[in-house]
Amino acid sequence: MTPRRQRMILIGLVAAGVTISAALALRAFQENLLFFFSPTQVAEGEAPDDRVFRIGGMVLEDSIEREPGSLTLSFMVTDYAHSMPVHYTGVLPDLFGENQGVVARGRLDGQGGFVAEEILAKHDENYMPPEVADALARSKEAGSP
Amino acid sequence: MIPELGQFALILALGLTLIQASVPLLGAATQREDWMALARPAATGQFVFVAVAFLALCHAFLNDDFSVRYVAMNSNTALPTAYKIAAVWGAHEGSLLLWILILSTWTLAVTVGSRSLPEAFAARVLGVLGIVSVGMLVFTLLTSNPFERLFPAAAEGNDLNPLLQDPGLVMHPPILYSGYVGLAVPFAFAVAALLTGSLSSAWARWARPWTVAAWMFLTVGIALGSWWAYYELGWGGWWFWDPVENASFMPWLAGTALIHSLAVTERRGIFKSWTLLLAIAAFSLSLLGTFLVRSGILVSVHAFASDPARGLFILLLLSVITGGSLILYAVRARHLTVEGGFRLISRESFLLMNNILLVVATAAVLFGTLYPLFLDALGLGKISVGPPYFNTVFLIPMLPLAVLIGVGMHSAWLRTSGESLARRLALPAGVALALGITIPWLVFGRASALTMIGVSAGLWVVGAALLEPVKRVLRRGAAPMPLTRGQWGMSFAHLGVGVFILGATVTSSYNVETDSSASPGDRWEVDGYELVFRDIRRIQGPNFEATEGEFEVRRDGRLVTILTPQKRVYRVQTSPMTEAAIDVGWGRDLFVALGDPLGDGAWSLRVQVKPLIRFIWLGALIMAFGGLLAISDPRYRTKRARQEAALDPQPAESV
Numbered sequence: 098m099t100p101r102r103q104r105m106i107l108i109g110l111v112a113a114g115v116t117i118s119a120a121l122a123l124r125a126f127q128e129n130l131l132f133f134f135s136p137t138q139v140a141e142g143e144a145p146d147d148r149v150f151r152i153g154g155m156v157l158e159d160s161i162e163r164e165p166g167s168l169t170l171s172f173m174v175t176d177y178a179h180s181m182p183v184h185y186t187g188v189l190p191d192l193f194g195e196n197q198g199v200v201a202r203g204r205l206d207g208q209g210g211f212v213a214e215e216i217l218a219k220h221d222e223n224y225m226p227p228e229v230a231d232a233l234a235r236s237k238e239a240g241s242p
Numbered sequence: 243m244i245p246e247l248g249q250f251a252l253i254l255a256l257g258l259t260l261i262q263a264s265v266p267l268l269g270a271a272t273q274r275e276d277w278m279a280l281a282r283p284a285a286t287g288q289f290v291f292v293a294v295a296f297l298a299l300c301h302a303f304l305n306d307d308f309s310v311r312y313v314a315m316n317s318n319t320a321l322p323t324a325y326k327i328a329a330v331w332g333a334h335e336g337s338l339l340l341w342i343l344i345l346s347t348w349t350l351a352v353t354v355g356s357r358s359l360p361e362a363f364a365a366r367v368l369g370v371l372g373i374v375s376v377g378m379l380v381f382t383l384l385t386s387n388p389f390e391r392l393f394p395a396a397a398e399g400n401d402l403n404p405l406l407q408d409p410g411l412v413m414h415p416p417i418l419y420s421g422y423v424g425l426a427v428p429f430a431f432a433v434a435a436l437l438t439g440s441l442s443s444a445w446a447r448w449a450r451p452w453t454v455a456a457w458m459f460l461t462v463g464i465a466l467g468s469w470w471a472y473y474e475l476g477w478g479g480w481w482f483w484d485p486v487e488n489a490s491f492m493p494w495l496a497g498t499a500l501i502h503s504l505a506v507t508e509r510r511g512i513f514k515s516w517t518l519l520l521a522i523a524a525f526s527l528s529l530l531g532t533f534l535v536r537s538g539i540l541v542s543v544h545a546f547a548s549d550p551a552r553g554l555f556i557l558l559l560l561s562v563i564t565g566g567s568l569i570l571y572a573v574r575a576r577h578l579t580v581e582g583g584f585r586l587i588s589r590e591s592f593l594l595m596n597n598i599l600l601v602v603a604t605a606a607v608l609f610g611t612l613y614p615l616f617l618d619a620l621g622l623g624k625i626s627v628g629p630p631y632f633n634t635v636f637l638i639p640m641l642p643l644a645v646l647i648g649v650g651m652h653s654a655w656l657r658t659s660g661e662s663l664a665r666r667l668a669l670p671a672g673v674a675l676a677l678g679i680t681i682p683w684l685v686f687g688r689a690s691a692l693t694m695i696g697v698s699a700g701l702w703v704v705g706a707a708l709l710e711p712v713k714r715v716l717r718r719g720a721a722p723m724p725l726t727r728g729q730w731g732m733s734f735a736h737l738g739v740g741v742f743i744l745g746a747t748v749t750s751s752y753n754v755e756t757d758s759s760a761s762p763g764d765r766w767e768v769d770g771y772e773l774v775f776r777d778i779r780r781i782q783g784p785n786f787e788a789t790e791g792e793f794e795v796r797r798d799g800r801l802v803t804i805l806t807p808q809k810r811v812y813r814v815q816t817s818p819m820t821e822a823a824i825d826v827g828w829g830r831d832l833f834v835a836l837g838d839p840l841g842d843g844a845w846s847l848r849v850q851v852k853p854l855i856r857f858i859w860l861g862a863l864i865m866a867f868g869g870l871l872a873i874s875d876p877r878y879r880t881k882r883a884r885q886e887a888a889l890d891p892q893p894a895e896s897v
Binding site: 103104106107111114115118121122125126128129130131132133151163165166167168186187188189191192231 | 477583585586591594595598602606609610613623624625626627628629630631634635638639642757758759817818819820835837838840841842844846847848
């Protein structure tokens with residue numbers, strides 16, 4: 098083979114490799130996009146029934162209920178316009194609590210509730226997840242004429 | 243008084259940097275030696291004044307000067323002294339000052355290390371570094387002044403974020419920044435070469451040790467961050483594909499590609515414009531990382547600032563530096579002539595594939611990191627990209643890369659016979675494959691296809707890295723030529739990659755994680771370990787109070803260790819914090835974290851057994867050690883006369 102032919106083969110291999118990885122990457126990307134919805138958006142039916150997504154808002158006061166002796170609990174997440182129950186089994190993050198911002202990853206259970214696989218809470222006292230702050234601001238706007 | 247002195251020193255440093263960024267470059271363009279000669283004293287002066295400013299801030303922290311806003315926000319009289327020092331770079335303003343201090347330290351190192359370079363070239367390198375310094379100093383002075391006073395002074399400080407009160411975090415930012423910022427040096431070399439309009443093989447030899455040094459710091463810095471996240475933040479995870487992690491990982495990937503491309507440019511005089519582009523890209527990704535982390539657009543423990551002016555300023559700086567260098571590249575790079583091509587089966591060709599794969603991985607990570615931000619900025623909804631995306635797009639290019647590492651190391655420059663390569667590597671490849679398939683079954687009794695591929699790949703890289711050194715050691719007397727430091731460095735760095743692959747594969751495949759509830763007196767079993775919840779008690783720390791659990795761990799009736807995880811509440815910033823307890827071992831880590839009280843004395847607990855997790859950080863340290871060996875190769879310290887000599891033919895196997 099001449100060096101020129103060899104180089105053409107190399108370029109061809111590279112182009113094929115890059116195309117295949119780009120295609121695979123895009124597919125992985127499509128499958129792993131996580132959308133974020135507020136309780137109001139879920140109530141209005143914007144959230145998908147069959148996909149994992151994230152929901153966020155504040156934990157409603159006096160809404161945390163634990164099943165005695167187990168790691169299962171449920172609480173209400175609210176943007177002060179709408180609320181919805183979230184069910185979760187597992188260890189909670191340090192900063193989970195009433196009247197605190199929370200983001201949960203999971204899916205709808207088909208009975209008006211949300212089953213969380215993971216609960217994220219904010220990192221410090223002053224910080225509110227931007228998604229949550231945004232959702233709260235929007236529901237406030239919508240609430241006032 | 244002293245804080246004002248610090249600010250004054252910072253302004254003086256800016257003045258000197260303005261000289262450093264302009265006069266030497268003009269001097270190099272007009273060939274005025276007296277102007278070029280200004281570069282070194284200006285850079286040295288800049289370092290001195292930045293250091294004075296940094297020490298002034300340290301002084302304010304050590305003396306609890308709460309009339310300085312930054313100190314009042316991030317320190318407290320009860321804070322242990324070591325953490326008062328760490329608090330200097332614990333938040334936005336101070337960490338920028340650290341960034342600048344490290345940049346001026348690198349610049350100082352270049353003034354010393356560039357004495358053997360042509361005068362005009364050294365002046366250009368220092369001038370370009372000066373431009374970067376000007377940008378960062380102006381940014382600090384205008385938007386993020388750490389010396390700003392607070393009237394009236396606070397009686398007590400707001401304390402350092404409890405998450406950052408940790409020994410790992412004392413070292414993580416300085417080392418990571420040394421890597422981040424160190425990439426400015428190869429960037430400056432690249433821009434200087436573009437300004438000069440020529441690029442010799444000697445250029446690559448000058449740039450290589452600097453690039454490897456920065457890469458080394460970056461490697462250790464990322465590993466430290468991962469280690470800290472593991473025991474402090476992550477409930478036992480070691481990598482989350484968090485945008486902030488990606489921000490430091492992308493420059494690392496680009497820097498790794500750059501190191502390999504530089505090797506080709508030095509040895510064979512090809513890939514020149516590609517090397518320059520990578521040098522520009524690596525530092526631009528560092529700046530992008532700084533922007534992502536410091537602008538407050540990310541949700542993370544690192545996102546201190548949420549002042550839009552700051553984000554805008556860094557974005558502007560990023561576009562000036564990256565845009566400017568890319569325009570320069572577009573105009574000048576095509577004048578760099580390429581001497582000669584290369585063949586399909588040769589080290590050049592394998593290194594080219596290495597570069598493509600690394601760049602593909604960088605691009606995929608970049609895409610996943612930036613896409614949600616763009617979508618959000620355009621108001622098209624809030625999304626996030628989950629770790630499965632990153633795992634997939636990262637593994638696809640990395641698996642072939644692992645295979646190529648072994649082949650590339652054993653192929654020669656110019657051309658290698660495919661047959662002899664196959665003959666030499668067939669045995670190691672076969673052994674790695676056989677062991678990779680059998681060992682997981684023998685040790686763990688189960689294995690997925692991906693696990694077997696991962697273990698095989700890890701063993702293959704380890705074997706390929708050790709093949710040559712072991713041969714030389716075994717045949718010490720008869721060896722035709724001892725390995726150079728550079729070759730030892732290459733072997734160690736790749737050995738580190740292999741060790742890392744083994745650790746990451748085994749930990750991800752065989753991690754046992756259980757969440758459970760338990761009360762004092764309970765006994766239960768996790769993955770062959772018997773845990774006894776002995777006691778729970780309250781304890782007092784210097785600036786926190788904690789609930790501490792005591793757990794006895796037994797295996798086959800024998801006491802393994804006693805673990806005492808804590809739940810801390812710091813007195814000033816009252817947010818609770820989990821301090822996991824970890825029994826460290828070569829073979830596995832045992833990780834116990836206290837969750838929250840469930841009532842009736844019961845607690846939620848997370849217990850994890852993580853096999854080989856130490857290999858992940860050990861691998862990173864071995865990689866960095868390889869870098870250290872490579873830098874110490876004496877040929878980087880040859881005299882100017884030899885460096886400017888034409889490329890001499892080198893033995894085929896040297897790096």
